Amino acid sequence: MEQKLQGRKLMTECNKCGTGIEPGESYEFQGKLLCEDCYMDVMNPPKTCDPWAVHLAKSSIIQDGFQLTALQEEILSLLKEHGPMQMEEITAKLEINEAEFRNAFATLRHMELARGFKKGDNVYYTLFSQE
Known part of the structure; x- marks a missing residue:
């Protein structure tokens, strides 16, 4: 200390x-x-699978015209450009740490703009509308 x-x-x-x-x-x-x-x-780490947060996020988009942060925009752009990616790839390309990614991604998931999925033992992140 x-x-x-x-x-x-x-x-x-x-x-x-x-x-x-x-x-x-x-x-x-x-x-x-x-x-x-x-x-x-x-x-209290961010939780990506939270139905109440999804409801609130979608409501705020409709009612308040919610805007994404610069980091959230960068994550979406990266996923649009490269397709599904692992967290390590995303954090390296954006030069951010895991906590920053998880916080930004949780909001994207709640807004149903991005999601994660498992392929074998690996977790990938992609746009919500992509396989």
């Missing part, structure tokens, strides 16, 4: 992302000190 002195307060670093954490603002998980964002990621 690394600590830094900032001003007069002793700050701790998140063991996952390295962000400085104010005293009393850290969370412990499996022996590691985490910032709030990293703690939320490990305690």
Whole structure:
């Protein structure tokens, strides 16, 4: 556990992302000190198969004209261009980590724009309308 002195307060670093954490603002998980964002990621990972989230996402598209993030657009463009891909290929091409991909993809799945499927022991990601 690394600590830094900032001003007069002793700050701790998140063991996952390295962000400085104010005293009393850290969370412990499996022996590691985490910032709030990293703690939320490990305690509540995005779920791609969630019927209620699908309903809400589709409703927000119709009612609010929901816009995709730049990363979500890039994932869709990559899948349109290359067809089904594994996560490792997508994260390497977009230079993102697995958590960033999973968060962006969960929304795409809820909006029924992209989906995952198994082929043998491998998981592939593709556009919702493609085989």
